[in-house]
Each structure stands twice: as C-alpha cells, then as structure tokens.
Amino acid sequence: MSRRRPGRDDSPDRLYTLTGGRSSSGSDVFDLVTLIVAECDPVPGMQSEHAAILRMSRFPTAVVEIAAELELPVSIVRILLADLLGTGRISARHPRTAHGSAHSSYRLPDPDILEQVLVGLRNL
C-alpha cells in the first residue's frame, strides 16, 4: 500500500479547515517527543481528528507518533493538541532533559538521564 505523505498531498484548504485557520500560537509547548495522555473518551460530535487523538493516546503517545498516525504535519497536530490541552481532555508529559527555548543553542542533558539511557541501551 502506498502511504500518502502527510502534508505534501493535502490541499492547503484541508489543513486550514482542520485548524480553523489558526496559526501555531500556543502550540509550541509540544515537543516532538512530548507524551500525550487522554484524560477522557471521545464524545459524539467531536472533531474527528480530536476524537482520533483521544483514542490513540489512551496510553502515552508521542506527538510525532500522533502526527504519523494521522498523516498530518507536526505543526498541524500541535494546534489540535493545544485545543485538547486547553479543554483538559489530554495531559502532556514534557521531556525532562535540559531543554532550552526553541532558539537556544544546545544544552547538555542531565547526567542522571544520560546514565539511565546508557543502562537502557545496554539492556536491550
């Protein structure tokens, strides 16, 4: 099966409709690997993408996994997630590495985290 490429084959109109034409303000809190957890079940009448996000995040699911599953660009998914977070329908578990603002340069990760990663990799 040939998978569609998210974003590329979508008409801008579709993406506009999904987000109600909003830009990305307020959605930058979501890192690619922020883990999303649904706090409720979908309800009838909910936008289908919102409902799909709630179903797929019954267990923790990264933003980037949601984007891949929905076949939508990450920036669009961030906006959808901001809606759900704003209404308390999801919670977000943000990465705990030393993490500067979007434009800061590299910051070295916490040594404890590095040790945990090393142990985890060796145990694979």
Next chain:
Amino acid sequence: MDSAISEQGADRPDDRPPALRSTADNGLKIVIVGGFGVGKTTMVRSVSEIRPLNTEETMTKAGEAVDDTAGVATKTATTVAFDFGRITLDAHNVLYLFGAPGQERFWFLWDRLFSGTLGAVVLVDTRRLADSWYAIDRLEHHGTPFVVACNDFGGPAHTPEQVREALDLPEGVPLVFCDARSRESSKDVLISLIQHLQAYPAPLTPEPAP
C-alpha cells in the same frame, strides 16, 4: 484508501504500534543525519521496537517569495520528511530515533524539531564522504555533540585516519564503523554517542556562592 482519521480507521488495533507503558513520562531524542541512501532508516529499523514511521514538518514563511507573474507575495513552505523509531529504555524513559536528511532546507527546521536532542549520529558512506561535510559543519555550528558512524557497504576499507582526514573531523569527535543492518552494531553506535556525551565538556557555569 482508508483514512487513518476516519472513525473506523483510528481504531485498527492490528495496525497500531505497541502502546507504551502507562508510566512512560520522559521522551528523549537522538537524530541520525545522513545523505540519501546511507542507511538512516535501516539503522532506525534495526534498533526500533516499532516499524519505522514517517512524518513531515512544514514551515511556511509568508511573503518571502514574489510570484513574478501575479506580482503578489506568495508563501514558501519548507517541508522536511523524516523517519523515526522508538526504544523503550525503562519504565519512564522512551528514546525516539529520528532519521533525517542532511540537506540544506532541513537545517531551517532543526531548532523547531530537534532542540533538546541528546545528540546526533552522522551516518556516512565512505564512498561518498563529501555528502557528510555539510551536516558536520551545521552540527558544529549548532554546538550539538555528535559521533560519526561509517556504515559498512563492503567497499574498500578505509582507515579511521583516512576518514578523519577526508571529513576534517576534530580530534574530540568519535569515529566508529558499523553495520546499520545489525541491531547490536547500531546499538553500539548509540552507546558510543551517550559515552561521548558523558565525557563532553560541561558548559561554563558560575560556581554557586558558598
């Protein structure tokens, strides 16, 4: 084809990657950068617990380009596609591996996508070393620590010294040889990156007052 976001599509349990544990609360990233065909997806696949997934990020910059015909400002979109896989490290930590192209437009999105990354692996094909120059230059510019991993394509063997010289690689950057198809070998590359990070010089921070 069916849509993943239709009522039916979103509930396909068979097509869904295995769920993370409910205790998972810390997502981590490592980026594997390299030219086309160098084996990024192969490496992601060999260590990932899920079949590699693909997604895209698009950044639209309004009004930068002007359409000559219409004479009006248009929007230019930078789109970058990337593969990723996942490794559950323990009850809390989940490592995501991103395979990303090293081409120029990709670096416009680096901060948006990969800020907070632990570090990077530059995957190189020794037959096409020049393909990696740009990625190495950008990582150095960003100050992101990285290791260079030469994927073994069975070509003529190069000594580490030859590769270092061809890449103009600083002494402190680890250089390893690997087989991206091998889980153990790819795992070793990731371990070499973490060890490099552990030895990485700490940033100069003021001593706390006594």
